[in-house]
Amino acid sequence: MFLCLCVIEVSDVMFVFDSVPAVIAVSQEPLIIYSAMIFAILGLRAMYFVLEALKKYLVYLEKAVIVLLFFIGFKIIINALNAMFDLEFEISSTISLIAIFAILGFGVLASVFVGKKQDISNL
Incomplete structure (x- = not known):
């Protein structure tokens, strides 16, 4: 179960680094850009807690x-x-x-x- 959680979090972080520049480059619609950034930031939130625990x-x-x-x-x-x-x-x-x-x-x-x-x- 822990391995599954790690894989999900890693894919979440990969989504964050990939999605924001891609959405800005592809779309000019502000709603799409903002919602993609919000979802990317939610993934970073989880990564922040992991790094805070490892600090x-x-x-x-x-x-x-x-x-x-x-x-x-x-x-x-x-x-x-x-x-x-x-x-x-x-x-x-x-x-x-x-x-x-x-x-x-x-x-x-x-x-x-x-x-x-x-x-x-x-x-």
Whole structure:
């Protein structure tokens, strides 16, 4: 039953990331756009509670998300400069995906291994 719940939540999160830009690109009808965003946000609500419960176990995940947001901001700035000044430098989608998984993976692994050492030393 737990595995089924996990699969449902993962598909819910995939719907959130896929639906909002797709609806805005496809439809100009405000009712459709707003209702799709509301359903997407409802899926994010469930994900928020999962992350809130894991926050005490994954202590470095918040710092990893901060680094990830800086990386995404840097990528957006590079793309804007590339469009304005026709620069040759671009961060590909593959590199971005690898960086996202690496940053989040490092945050989780640091929480698992370093976080346990800190818990043991505090005893």
